[in-house]
Amino acid sequence: MTENANEFFSVASELKAELEPLGKKYYIETYGCQMNVRDSETIGGLLQSCGYTLADNKNESDLILFNTCCIRDHAEKRVFGNIGALKEAKEAHPSMIIGVCGCMMEQDNVAKKLQRRFPFVDLVFGTNVLHRLPEMIKHVLEGDRVCLLSNNDVTVVEGLPSVRDVSTSAYVNIMYGCNNFCSYCIVPYVRGRERSRSVDAIVNEIEQLVSKGYTEITLLGQNVNSYGNDTRSSSFAELLTVLNQIEGLKRIRFMSSHPKDLSDAVIDAIRNNPKVCHHVHLPVQSGSDRILKAMNRKYTREQYLDIVHKLRSVSHDFELTTDVIVGFPGETEDDFLQTLSLIKEVGYSAAFTFKYSKRQGTKAATMEEQVDEAEKKLRLKRLNDLQAEMTVTDNMKYIDHIGEVLVEGYDQRETCTVFGKLSNFKMVYFRGDPDLVGKYVNVRITACKKNSLIGEIV
Numbered sequence: 040m041t042e043n044a045n046e047f048f049s050v051a052s053e054l055k056a057e058l059e060p061l062g063k064k065y066y067i068e069t070y071g072c073q074m075n076v077r078d079s080e081t082i083g084g085l086l087q088s089c090g091y092t093l094a095d096n097k098n099e100s101d102l103i104l105f106n107t108c109c110i111r112d113h114a115e116k117r118v119f120g121n122i123g124a125l126k127e128a129k130e131a132h133p134s135m136i137i138g139v140c141g142c143m144m145e146q147d148n149v150a151k152k153l154q155r156r157f158p159f160v161d162l163v164f165g166t167n168v169l170h171r172l173p174e175m176i177k178h179v180l181e182g183d184r185v186c187l188l189s190n191n192d193v194t195v196v197e198g199l200p201s202v203r204d205v206s207t208s209a210y211v212n213i214m215y216g217c218n219n220f221c222s223y224c225i226v227p228y229v230r231g232r233e234r235s236r237s238v239d240a241i242v243n244e245i246e247q248l249v250s251k252g253y254t255e256i257t258l259l260g261q262n263v264n265s266y267g268n269d270t271r272s273s274s275f276a277e278l279l280t281v282l283n284q285i286e287g288l289k290r291i292r293f294m295s296s297h298p299k300d301l302s303d304a305v306i307d308a309i310r311n312n313p314k315v316c317h318h319v320h321l322p323v324q325s326g327s328d329r330i331l332k333a334m335n336r337k338y339t340r341e342q343y344l345d346i347v348h349k350l351r352s353v354s355h356d357f358e359l360t361t362d363v364i365v366g367f368p369g370e371t372e373d374d375f376l377q378t379l380s381l382i383k384e385v386g387y388s389a390a391f392t393f394k395y396s397k398r399q400g401t402k403a404a405t406m407e408e409q410v411d412e413a414e415k416k417l418r419l420k421r422l423n424d425l426q427a428e429m430t431v432t433d434n435m436k437y438i439d440h441i442g443e444v445l446v447e448g449y450d451q452r453e454t455c456t457v458f459g460k461l462s463n464f465k466m467v468y469f470r471g472d473p474d475l476v477g478k479y480v481n482v483r484i485t486a487c488k489k490n491s492l493i494g495e496i497v
């Protein structure tokens with residue numbers, strides 16, 4: 040089901056007339072992945088439609104929102120600690136609104152636990168009801184305590200406002216939710232099943248971004264390769280081809296890609312559409328077939344390597360990044376060695392590595408043979424040491440290479456140093472004026488650091 044945002048704006052305009060003259064301010068603290076960053080941009084847009092302006096810090100805010108994530112270890116402890124620290128501020132300013140949202144609130148009982156422990160929290164809401172924020176704020180201002188979760192809400196709402204964080208590159212959701220149920224992951228339980236946006240809505244949003252000066256977009260989804268499966272309309276490969284036609288758009292990135300759904304059609308779309316960047320984030324998680332099966336990843340090591348070879352054939356500078364979990368239940372030394380050998384074989388430019396940790400409600404949390412914590416720590420170190428070597432080796436091959444960099448910002452610590460990325464996601468630092476930010480510059484690579492390249496303008 041798709042709804043339009045118009046009906047929510049009548050409540051927002053009512054609030055704006057009341058709140059704007061009072062100079063009310065908001066602050067959002069965001070935890071977690073790009074999906075949450077993008078959600079916070081929408082929340083900021085909605086709050087501004089209600090008459091709030093962005094505060095520089097929490098202390099001067101009339102409304103503070105914690106946009107939480109449940110994927111990382113100890114996430115709950117950290118968020119609860121930061122909410123608890125606001126108790127005195129709330130006592131001193133009872134009219135201040137404190138809210139908590141994001142996927143952690145959709146986990147079993149977390150919202151209830153939070154409300155019991157922090158009676159001063161006014162507002163709790165889930166990931167799929169952002170569009171109802173004006174209505175929720177109205178109720179809070181009338182003195183109610185609001186809790187609105189969204190497990191069964193499958194609405195895609197178009198036309199919501201946004202406050203974008205970065206001025207050169209923008210995130211664009213193409214779908215929400217996930218159908219995959221990897222055995223360690225909580226996302227399908229807290230974000231619901233896959234819902235794809237229409238091609239028209241995506242094109243419309245990107246054209247608006249281009250008209251505001253954005254030239255690079257990153258398409259977001261838990262598994263972008265299954266875009267359109269739910270609506271049986273355009274596939275992800277077809278979407279890339281359509282987006283490649285947008286005038287003024289220069290770069291298209293996407294994440295994340297589930298290897299089991301990365302089809303030849305998607306690889307052809309990457310090859311044939313020059314705006315699609317030469318980088319794929321392709322989470323492998325393990326190099327052992329036995330562990331991949333236990334993780335319910337639905338591909339084998341061989342199938343994964345086959346996709347890697349096809350992607351590498353797109354261009355000589357094609358780069359891959361990945362996610363790896365060590366110490367998954369039942370992982371033996373032999374399984375782990377297979378992960379290390381896969382890391383060597385693929386030669387990723389970077390890997391995001393994690394020790395397995397239980398997520399309540401997932402299948403893996405109940406598996407026997409949980410790996411000892413000290414062993415997990417040791418494996419993580421061995422993996423990180425290897426990847427660090429691989430990253431340096433990968434970076435070295437760029438010396439003397441000339442490539443186009445989109446300048447994202449300037450280094451505050453070093454004068455006249457700017458940074459940005461090549462199409463293949465390699466970060467490059469080089470001498471240049473801050474007014475280059477947002478521009479494309481040809482750079483020759485002259486040296487490399489641990490995680491980045493050094494260059495000079497040609």
Ligand code: SF4
Nearest residue numbers: 217219220221224226
């Ligand atoms: S694909 Fe697997 S790891 Fe990724 S969000 Fe879905 S269930 Fe989680």
